[in-house]
Amino acid sequence: MNPTRRGIVIAGIGLAVTLRLQAADGTTGDLATAIKTHTGGAPLREGRVRFEIDALVENGNAVPLVINVESPMTAADHVKTIAVFNERNPQREVINVALGPRAGRARIGTRVRLATSQRLVAIAQMSDGSFWSGGVDVIVTLAGCVES
Amino acid sequence: MAQTLINVKRNAKPGELLEITTLIAHPMETGFRADSEGKMLARDIVRRFSCSYDGETVFSAELFPAIAANPYIAFSTVATASGTLVFKWEGDHGFSQTENVAISVA
Numbered sequence: 001m002n003p004t005r006r007g008i009v010i011a012g013i014g015l016a017v018t019l020r021l022q023a024a025d026g027t028t029g030d031l032a033t034a035i036k037t038h039t040g041g042a043p044l045r046e047g048r049v050r051f052e053i054d055a056l057v058e059n060g061n062a063v064p065l066v067i068n069v070e071s072p073m074t075a076a077d078h079v080k081t082i083a084v085f086n087e088r089n090p091q092r093e094v095i096n097v098a099l100g101p102r103a104g105r106a107r108i109g110t111r112v113r114l115a116t117s118q119r120l121v122a123i124a125q126m127s128d129g130s131f132w133s134g135g136v137d138v139i140v141t142l143a144g145c146v147e148s
Numbered sequence: 149m150a151q152t153l154i155n156v157k158r159n160a161k162p163g164e165l166l167e168i169t170t171l172i173a174h175p176m177e178t179g180f181r182a183d184s185e186g187k188m189l190a191r192d193i194v195r196r197f198s199c200s201y202d203g204e205t206v207f208s209a210e211l212f213p214a215i216a217a218n219p220y221i222a223f224s225t226v227a228t229a230s231g232t233l234v235f236k237w238e239g240d241h242g243f244s245q246t247e248n249v250a251i252s253v254a
Contacts, residue, residue: 062216089214090180096210102225103207104165109222113178113214 031085031121034092038083038123039131049082049122049134060114060140069106069124069132079106081125088118114140150174152247154235160227160253168199168207169222172237172245178213194219194239202231227253 035044052066071079078101084094097108106124121135153171160166172194179191191213198208206225219237233249 066222086214090178091213093212094214095212097223098205098208099223100206102201102204102228103223104226105224107224108209109169109220111216111220113216 029087031087031092031119034085035121035123035133038085039125042129042131044123044131044133046133048132049124051120051122051134051136053120053136053138055136055138057114057138057140058142060116060143062111063114063138063140064109065112065120066107066109067122067134071106071124071126073101073104073106075101076127078103078127079124080127082106082108082122083125084112084120084122086112086114086118086120089113089115094120114138115143116140150237150243150245152235152237152245154247154249156233156249156251158249158251160251162227162229162253164227164253165224166227166251167222167224168233169220170197170199170235171218171220173218174237174239174243176211176213176215176217176219180213192240192243194237194243196236196238197221198236199223199225200234200236201225202229227251229253 048070050068057063067082069079069082079099081096081098083096085092086094094112095110117139119135119137121133124132151173155169156166174194175192177189177192181189183189193213194211196210198205207223209221211219230252233251235247237245
């Protein structure tokens with residue numbers, strides 16, 4: 001049977017969805033390698049980590065970024081570390097923080113440089129040793145880092 | 149000495165969550181940029197930041213070139229007893245700076 005117009009449109013949508021899923025997964029190339037090095041290959045679960053960042057950034061030189069991790073922050077159950085990675089800056093690491101029950105709340109803020117539109121991933125390690133991840137896609141219109 | 153800005157409530161109640169924001173004047177030269185002659189500029193960043201509360205480290209961070217110039221770091225700690233918060237920044241080329249903030253908890 002010859003491909004119909006409808007068939008081509010549906011195939012196109014299917015392809016777009018597939019590409020989108022690959023992008024949303026976000027663990028490709030050296031970003032995945034950097035995350036694997038950080039976790040030591042331990043299983044990574046999605047969730048509990050939430051980004052607060054503008055989806056559209058005008059100036060990549062100083063982008064306000066907040067990371068929130070769901071945790072009671074008690075001595076028995078707290079966040080030990082939060083590490084942030086990027087996909088397309090010259091270096092994958094952004095910041096690694098260590099905190100504990102005395103923080104009272106697992107929420108950190110900073111300002112980052114973003115070289116271009118890319119995906120950011122944060123990995124939180126809990127006191128029980130489990131790793132949780134969260135990610136966000138950011139569009140940058142004026143790049144940071146690489147200007148002279 | 150680099151200029152710093154530390155914002156934290158000086159008088160707190162026991163168990164109160166203290167929101168702390170810190171800022172330090174520092175170029176955070178990435179090491180990935182070239183000057184006008186095309187020569188790479190040497191990396192010059194703050195590599196480590198820590199905050200201790202009465203001698204116990206309550207927060208620390210390892211910074212990378214992706215942190216914007218004049219690093220801003222916001223975090224929190226629970227007020228337990230009157231004491232001193234010691235903030236320390238360490239970086240390339242022997243950069244080191246310490247600031248103390250006394251808080252009273254009652």
